[in-house]
Amino acid sequence: MIAPKPIVKVSALRKTYDSFVAVDDISFEVFDGEIFGLIGPNGAGKTTTLECVEGLRTRDSGSITVLGLDPFRDIYKLQDRIGVQLQEAQLQKRIKVKEAVHLWSSLYRKPAADGDRLLEQLGLAEKRNARFMTLSGGQKQRLFIVLALINDPELVFLDELTTGLDPQSRHAIWELVRGIRARGKTVFLTTHLMEEAERLCDRVAIIEHGKIIDIDTPEKLVNKYCPERTVVLTAEDPRAEAYFRGIPRVEEVVRKEMRFTIRGSGDDLVTEVIRCLSENQIRVSDFRTVLPTLEDVFLRVTGRSIRD
Amino acid sequence: MRGLWQLTWIEIKIFLREPLGALGTVFIPVIVFVAMGKLGTKLFQPSELAASRAFRIDIPVFAALLIAVNAVLSLVSIISIYREGGILKRLRATPLRPQTILTAHVLVKLILSAITLALTLFAGKRYYASGDNVHAIGFTIALLISVCSILSIGFLIASIVPTARFAQPIGSVILYPMIALSGLFVPLRAMPPGMRWAARALPLTYCVSLLQGIWKGDQWLAHVGDVAVLAVVFLFCTALSSKVFRWE
Numbered sequence: 136m137i138a139p140k141p142i143v144k145v146s147a148l149r150k151t152y153d154s155f156v157a158v159d160d161i162s163f164e165v166f167d168g169e170i171f172g173l174i175g176p177n178g179a180g181k182t183t184t185l186e187c188v189e190g191l192r193t194r195d196s197g198s199i200t201v202l203g204l205d206p207f208r209d210i211y212k213l214q215d216r217i218g219v220q221l222q223e224a225q226l227q228k229r230i231k232v233k234e235a236v237h238l239w240s241s242l243y244r245k246p247a248a249d250g251d252r253l254l255e256q257l258g259l260a261e262k263r264n265a266r267f268m269t270l271s272g273g274q275k276q277r278l279f280i281v282l283a284l285i286n287d288p289e290l291v292f293l294d295e296l297t298t299g300l301d302p303q304s305r306h307a308i309w310e311l312v313r314g315i316r317a318r319g320k321t322v323f324l325t326t327h328l329m330e331e332a333e334r335l336c337d338r339v340a341i342i343e344h345g346k347i348i349d350i351d352t353p354e355k356l357v358n359k360y361c362p363e364r365t366v367v368l369t370a371e372d373p374r375a376e377a378y379f380r381g382i383p384r385v386e387e388v389v390r391k392e393m394r395f396t397i398r399g400s401g402d403d404l405v406t407e408v409i410r411c412l413s414e415n416q417i418r419v420s421d422f423r424t425v426l427p428t429l430e431d432v433f434l435r436v437t438g439r440s441i442r443d
Numbered sequence: 444m445r446g447l448w449q450l451t452w453i454e455i456k457i458f459l460r461e462p463l464g465a466l467g468t469v470f471i472p473v474i475v476f477v478a479m480g481k482l483g484t485k486l487f488q489p490s491e492l493a494a495s496r497a498f499r500i501d502i503p504v505f506a507a508l509l510i511a512v513n514a515v516l517s518l519v520s521i522i523s524i525y526r527e528g529g530i531l532k533r534l535r536a537t538p539l540r541p542q543t544i545l546t547a548h549v550l551v552k553l554i555l556s557a558i559t560l561a562l563t564l565f566a567g568k569r570y571y572a573s574g575d576n577v578h579a580i581g582f583t584i585a586l587l588i589s590v591c592s593i594l595s596i597g598f599l600i601a602s603i604v605p606t607a608r609f610a611q612p613i614g615s616v617i618l619y620p621m622i623a624l625s626g627l628f629v630p631l632r633a634m635p636p637g638m639r640w641a642a643r644a645l646p647l648t649y650c651v652s653l654l655q656g657i658w659k660g661d662q663w664l665a666h667v668g669d670v671a672v673l674a675v676v677f678l679f680c681t682a683l684s685s686k687v688f689r690w691e
Binding site: 189191211214215219221223224225226227228229230234237238239241242243244266 | 445446449450453456457460525528529532533535536537538540
């Protein structure tokens, strides 16, 4: 396997606003061709970090390299090669979709991507003549993705891309982001939605109070912090409970009428439960496993829910 | 300055799409100017009118100044609305240079003011006959110098007002009293000493002196002082706003 090539390198980044430390000595790398997510609650320092990397904010200390450039010093060189979507951005209320696309494509030194094709791909073709203020939240976000992709960038930054959108638009946009990766681009995003991170990101960095707590793939983080597994099943056999309690590494069996919730740790738990059912010929009418999510990981490592 | 013309052109179109955008900025000054001229010709004999300083000089200069001040106020308000909406920040996250974004807005205002002024003077020609011997190019240059200077004050205001809601009122409170004291309504000579001192401290006073002088045919040499003051105001405000301007 080829070693992944880092195209964003952040080391010992620190940023304060007056006496408030927004980002406190963080280091990470983003690899070529991946979707990397910075996840954490609002106010954790995600946007500040992202904007320092994009060159929109000065840092107090630390070093940042993006595509081999210093984002603050070489901002104009860098902007030709990156695409940016900002959190809660707006355009002029009365600008038309096609005007925005035309303006953006005139700004870059290299030949722009085909704006009309992008609009089509993002389902905005029939909105070409619509004014920005008449677009729905999802349409605005899709337009911002078009604008972020207009210069055919190597690296795309997406800040809280789906905040405030309904589930349907959210799923559509996730599909688009996967499409960006499929075209060989790298995506660096922030989100406070754990489901989004889990479905979209190859690797995530959990950030809280300006510090990175851990970085890894969502699956590895789940395995590391939340190794417990849960099996929920329905069995009418009166002997069942005793057998379940005898399974190795089972920590808890909760029974509610015929419904059992079996908790334990380790990847083998589910196999062990199935073996127990089959060896003892226990009939079950329902069987499902409940896996911990990034949401649980977050709760475990920070001691609080991300929604607080 | 890549993207300057595209941005300027789009901003002009956007402005004209505002409800009352074109009507308010371009046509209302023309209508008011013509109405005053009509009123003048009704109330006075042509000979009286020709002798009236108000109709010969003050009203045309006032109209020019008002158009300039309105343009500046509209600039202040647009900049703060764009800042509050995150539009400035969004534009800045492209290869557009910051000075390109701001220059485009200044150009929009200059172009619209020039059109308004040209229309105003053209429509009012019949009523302000004495305007015939005005040196149009000289007056345009004088106006451009004045507008740049007032615009730089506007930018300084736009740099420091906290929210869009306050931009227009704060701009008005700063700029309109300057018109009142500028010597346009009460000549500086006739003011009490304290007021005169205040008037001398205000940049618009020098705009008025320059515009009136050039309108009535003075030599530029007589107004080197005015131009110098306006240039200093421009440099000072531009330098200061480039230090304190906030993009978000």
